Amino acid sequence: MTGGVKILKAGFFTTIQDGGRFGFSKYGVPRSGAMDKLSYGLANLLLGNDKNSACIEWTFQPPVLHFFENTEIVLTGAEADAFLNDLKIDMYKKIRIVKDDILKFKSCRKGVYGYVGIRKGFSTSLILKSRSFYKSITSDYRLENDAVLPYEMSNIFDRQLSTISIPILFDSTQKLEVYKGPEFDHLSKDQQSFLFDNSFTISNTINRMAIQLEEKLYNDLPSMLTSPVLPGTVQLTPSGTLIILMRDCQTTGGYPRVLQLSEMSINSIAQKRMKERCSFKLI
Amino acid sequence: MSYELRYWQYSEKAILIEWPSVIDKNVLYDLLFYKKSIESFYGKLIVEVISGYNSLLIYYVSTIWKFYDTVFELKTLYSSNVLPGQQENRLWKIPVCYSPALAPDLNTFAKNKSLSVDEIIALHTAPRYTIFFIGFLPGFLYLGGLDSKLHLPRKNTPSLEVKKGSVAIGGNQTGIYPVTSPGGWHVIGMCPLDFFNPNTKEFTVFEPGDTIQFMSIKEYEYNDIRSKCEKDSFLFKPITI
Numbered sequence: 075m076t077g078g079v080k081i082l083k084a085g086f087f088t089t090i091q092d093g094g095r096f097g098f099s100k101y102g103v104p105r106s107g108a109m110d111k112l113s114y115g116l117a118n119l120l121l122g123n124d125k126n127s128a129c130i131e132w133t134f135q136p137p138v139l140h141f142f143e144n145t146e147i148v149l150t151g152a153e154a155d156a157f158l159n160d161l162k163i164d165m166y167k168k169i170r171i172v173k174d175d176i177l178k179f180k181s182c183r184k185g186v187y188g189y190v191g192i193r194k195g196f197s198t199s200l201i202l203k204s205r206s207f208y209k210s211i212t213s214d215y216r217l218e219n220d221a222v223l224p225y226e227m228s229n230i231f232d233r234q235l236s237t238i239s240i241p242i243l244f245d246s247t248q249k250l251e252v253y254k255g256p257e258f259d260h261l262s263k264d265q266q267s268f269l270f271d272n273s274f275t276i277s278n279t280i281n282r283m284a285i286q287l288e289e290k291l292y293n294d295l296p297s298m299l300t301s302p303v304l305p306g307t308v309q310l311t312p313s314g315t316l317i318i319l320m321r322d323c324q325t326t327g328g329y330p331r332v333l334q335l336s337e338m339s340i341n342s343i344a345q346k347r348m349k350e351r352c353s354f355k356l357i
Numbered sequence: 358m359s360y361e362l363r364y365w366q367y368s369e370k371a372i373l374i375e376w377p378s379v380i381d382k383n384v385l386y387d388l389l390f391y392k393k394s395i396e397s398f399y400g401k402l403i404v405e406v407i408s409g410y411n412s413l414l415i416y417y418v419s420t421i422w423k424f425y426d427t428v429f430e431l432k433t434l435y436s437s438n439v440l441p442g443q444q445e446n447r448l449w450k451i452p453v454c455y456s457p458a459l460a461p462d463l464n465t466f467a468k469n470k471s472l473s474v475d476e477i478i479a480l481h482t483a484p485r486y487t488i489f490f491i492g493f494l495p496g497f498l499y500l501g502g503l504d505s506k507l508h509l510p511r512k513n514t515p516s517l518e519v520k521k522g523s524v525a526i527g528g529n530q531t532g533i534y535p536v537t538s539p540g541g542w543h544v545i546g547m548c549p550l551d552f553f554n555p556n557t558k559e560f561t562v563f564e565p566g567d568t569i570q571f572m573s574i575k576e577y578e579y580n581d582i583r584s585k586c587e588k589d590s591f592l593f594k595p596i597t598i
Binding site: 096097098099100101102103104201202210211212253256298299300301302304306324325326334336337 | 365366367368369370371373375378379380404405406407408409410411412413414416490491492493494495496497499535536553555556560561
């Protein structure tokens with residue numbers, strides 16, 4: 075039997091995300107998928123789900139949810155006090171949901187992207203092998219108030235005593251591990267060391283496509299032929315802005331690619347807020 | 358012809374292969390042939406191979422443990438490449454309505470280039486453009502072959518909304534917007550076809566290496582083809598050349 079969860083309040087920007095839309099980049103389709111794949115993956119792991127099961131991803135401001143049928147959920151990612159019918163519940167732990175439970179949060183304390191995982195995942199429509207929202211691919215690109223998301227109801231609940239904690243994502247002293255980008259060698263020695271000797275500030279231009287940094291790196295790199303890019307690619311624009319491409323980025327780009335973040339570093343930087351700082355080190 | 362290639366570890370799971378930095382059909386055919394042999398050699402070990410003008414990005418399913426061994430494997434594959442023979446090319450005829458009523462920038466473009474609308478149509482419909490790769494937006498074709506008389510730098514301030522189907526020129530490139538999006542190119546025509554439909558099995562028909570040619574249509578023909586596309590009854594077939 076199909077259950078449903080109603081979005082009573084959608085919050086700032088809430089979507090459905092899974093592991094991503096793989097195999098369609100050659101047609102120009104972005105990969106999408108959860109911004110912080112570590113937290114997303116842990117939600118599915120704790121629920122015993124398939125690793126690509128769809129979760130709710132909220133941004134900065136958590137949603138209010140009304141569950142119509144029994145199931146179980148796990149909350150991961152950005153930190154916010156969560157309440158089930160006004161009783162406080164833990165993150166990173168399987169929580170039993172019964173018919174007509176209401177999930178609410180207090181405001182988000184740390185991080186940007188929060189995840190609500192559900193047993194067997196949300197069964198919203200599968201487009202090009204993924205349920206991840208993306209404008210022009212899926213009919214919805216964000217969840218609105220009163221939307222109802224389908225899931226498979228379940229009366230099974232095995233109590234789980236273990237919880238996990240992952241302080242690593244919110245550790246601001248941790249340097250982000252990077253590879254040299256394909257155009258790194260076009261930079262002068264001074265420009266190269268600028269990237270590793272300084273720390274950088276997250277600007278107010280942050281979204282699912284990219285994160286811009288405030289500090290500028292002036293350059294006179296020649297323009298290049300459009301070439302493939304990936305999430306985690308750090309591009310350097312002619313005006314000196316460093317742009318870190320994120321999960322919804324285009325599949326190709328024409329700006330020099332100076333660095334490439336490791337998978338883990340993409341997850342870490344996704345959770346950083348405006349004005350927070352970051353620095354890079356070579357793997 | 359064999360090229361000097363650069364192999365670069367792009368990330369945990371990706372290797373970038375680069376050809377000399379030129380927009381050239383010979384590079385394209387060499388690259389597409391190598392792409393095919395990589396795909397059949399690795400099969401399910403790779404997610405996909407993505408191409409640019411002069412590059413391939415191989416995205417593996419798992420982390421690459423031994424980069425140099427993998428590159429050795431790839432180099433062996435490249436050197437054992439039998440030269441691609443005369444390829445069978447497909448030509449797509451793309452209907453475009455060059456009417457100021459549908460193309461907001463056509464008149465200013467004509468004034469800017471000191472050309473008449475008829476001259477623009479003649480110059481734009483003459484070449485057979487080569488599809489180098491697909492990127493930027495789902496179904497956006499990167500085309501080579503625009504007549505230099507039609508080159509015009511992008512707008513200083515991009516338009517907030519360029520309509521789906523807009524046929525436009527930016528710098529030395531021409532292209533068709535497959536979905537409505539912001540953009541800085543000059544819109545000189547409107548194409549009634551769907552370039553990308555995620556809800557159909559054949560969501561896009563174009564492949565890198567194919568060629569396309571624009572053909573000028575009247576406004577009533579545009580409306581006719583557009584309504585057929587909306588009813589999914591428009592049959593679109595390439596010409597083999």
